[in-house]
Amino acid sequence: MPDSLGPEHYYLSNFLTALNWIEERYGDLLSAEEHAFICGFRHLPLASQALLVRLVMRKGPHFRHSALKYPEIGDIAIAAEALLKHGWLRDDQPLDAAQLFALLRRGELLTLLPDTPSSTRKADLFEALCAKISQPTRFSELAGFLNEPLYTLMVGPLCERLRLMFFGNLSQQWSEFVLADLGIFRYEQVPIAAQARGFSQRADIDDYLHLRACREQLEAGASVNSVLEQLGPVRSDNPWILNRHAKLLFLLARQAERDGELHNAVMLYQRSHYPGARQRRIRLLERLESWDSAWSLAQVALASPESDAEQQLLERLLARLARQLDQPAPAPRPRCEPERIDLTLANTGSVEWAVREHLHTEQTPVHYVENTLINSLFGLLCWEAIFTPLPGAFFHPFHTGPVDLLSADFHQRRAQQFTRCLARLDDGSHAQHIRAIYQAKQGIQSPFVAWDWLPAELLDQALLCLPAEHLKAWFQRLLQDLRNNRAGMPDLIQFWPQERRYRMIEVKGPGDRLQDNQKRWIEFCTRHNMPVQVCHVRWSEA
Incomplete structure (x- = not known):
């Protein structure tokens, strides 16, 4: 954080960091307007910088003066002066009825619409307001009781473009900085070259x-x-x-x-x-x-x-x-039918939880894992391959995974790294490596590891009871089609730690059927002699 800014200006410090990052990496792609904005922003008074960033990060683009209260900024009207001079804010923007309706409180609407019964709900006042205001109107012209400025952010689209350049997408918000600063989200520290960027032209x-x-x-x-x-x-x-x-x-x-x-x-x-x-x-x-x-x-x-x-x-x-x-039908592939379990249980609401409670013992624990366990073990074993800093894969500090994760050539681009990771399953070093990554990377964002679903006890039981050859087969199937194969895995897994064995159980309640992706996973496991069962549950009349 720059020395001139205190902790109360954390959001401004983050925005300045992003501007520096964008200017360093996208200087040749910035438009004249964007260059002028970045340069002009740096020369604004501190209060004006802070106000603009606050508005950029809020839902807008229209803001009532009375709704802007920031102790570190002080007098909002004074802070707004430089922004109005640049044209980055306007205080005379005409608004249509829908925009005004979103800004006005119910009591204010009733004052504007004196012939409307006071018991009218705010939602029902919209039609009356549309009838009264047929042309765009300035907020200050509505009525004498609304004696306050209304600011309209004019550089919203420009700041959206800057956000797009920084993140490479518009699904991530400026709040990523704050969440990272607070430790709510933690990201893998991937080396990012100075020339790394999401857009080349x-x-x-x-x-x-x-x-x-x-x-x-x-x-x-x-x-x-x-x-x-x-x-x-x-x-x-x-x-x-x-x-x-x-x-x-x-x-x-x-x-x-x-x-x-x-x-x-x-x-x-x-x-x-x-x-x-x-x-x-x-x-x-x-x-x-x-x-x-x-x-x-x-x-x-x-x-x-x-x-x-x-x-x-x-x-x-x-x-x-x-x-x-009237053509000969293609010969169907031979099917491998899984073992079936039939249970009659008391209706507790969740069919998976009912089966889990029925089968679970201290000696043979059952966990509800669905897709989380196998994906998490894969993510831990192959962490270094997934976060390999290849060109175009990472270009800012807030990636949860590589940009090309679902691309057709994702595996191919990292073939050597994945081969090295999967080789640990052949020499028996995988369990130690997975535990080491589990400790070192705890809580860091990953496209595969579901930390909240993987307590240490479950990890230990899985590494003890799941054969390396089964893990390797699952992981190779994941790499064949990450888009589709990350889902469809059985709901439950049961371990016999004393015997170092396991079984997976897909649970189906009354009237429920296997989905296509579940059929594919179950058939894959059955074909590879992995213990998988489908449990069909009926509710007892009691």
């Missing part, structure tokens, strides 16, 4: 913001065609931007499906290379009774499925299409 930043604006329109209820018209063709060669574009096309296709525009949806799925788009397209062709097209595309997909999930769907779909086209 200005067009990438503009394309990101354009795609985000289009997605926000879709989420706000805009029609598929209107979003497509705004979206236009993609011109980027950045794989990350291309993937975001493909995902938006996928979401547009799903919306077209919901709207009953099936032919439009087929076309959009065809344009999208996002995972799952091809299988959705085949299923729509089937619904449209385009049997030959669906059959041909399914055959191509089956020859090179993008995932186990797609292959599972294709096998079922081809069997249906074969009946329609």
Whole structure:
């Protein structure tokens, strides 16, 4: 923290740190407006700097003077003067009825609407306000009783662009600094080169913001065609931007499906290379009774499925299409059926917890783990591979994992590191290594390790009872498809520490069925002679 700033200005210190980081790494990509903002901000009076950052970090863009109380800033009106001079704040912005309604209290609305009964709920006052205020109006012009300034933040979009450059996304907020300072979130300290950044050219930043604006329109209820018209063709060669574009096309296709525009949806799925788009397209062709097209595309997909999930769907779909086209159905893969358990238990609300309580003993403990245990053990064993500082993987101090985690070449780019990590399962050093990482990295954010679900007792039992060859098989399956294979694992695990063995149990309540990803995991475990059972529960009448 700069010497001139005290702890009460922590947020300003963090913002200045981010500006320095952005200027150092993105200086060649900054627009003239952004350069001018950064330079001008540094020359503001301290109180004006602090006020602007406070407003940037609050939900806006309109702020009533009476709602701004910051002891370290002092007189808000004086602090605002320099910001008004720069045009970064305005105190005369016209507002429409919806904006005014969000700013006014119920009593103030009733004063503005004297003919409205005092018992009227605030939610019901909106229509009356719209009838009274048909044109944008300045806050200060409403009525004499509202004798206070209203500030409108004019540099919000600019600061959003700066936040995007720093984080590489808009899902992370400036509060990441504070949460890290307070120790609420801790991040792995990955070496970050001075030239590391999320965007290599200005067009990438503009394309990101354009795609985000289009997605926000879709989420706000805009029609598929209107979003497509705004979206236009993609011109980027950045794989990350291309993937975001493909995902938006996928979401547009799903919306077209919901709207009953099936032919439009087929076309959009065809344009999208996002995972799952091809299988959705085949299923729509089937619904449209385009049997030959669906059959041909399914055959191509089956020859090179993008995932186990797609292959599972294709096998079922081809069997249906074969009946329609009088073709020989593909030979189904041999299935490995897991052992079944049937229990009748008292209804305690949670079927998994009921089975856990029924089976648990001190000598044979049962834990509810679902997807957390195997993922966490993988994350601990392969910590160094996951956080390898490859180019483009990390470019700010607040990454929970590498940016390319779900990319198709994630494993390939780190093949040597993962080979080294998994080799510990062959020489028996994995347990010691996992415990060492567990102690050294405790609480640090990870895309795999669920710290709250992995107490030391569970870790010790798992390392004692889970064979290394089983761990290796699970971890290799994870690496084949991190997007899909991180989920679907059995609910419970039971250990026999004296015998150094275990079993996994998927629990199904009355009327519940196995999901596709659960079927894939259970079949994988069964095929590899891993003890897995499916427990079907009926509630006792009592």
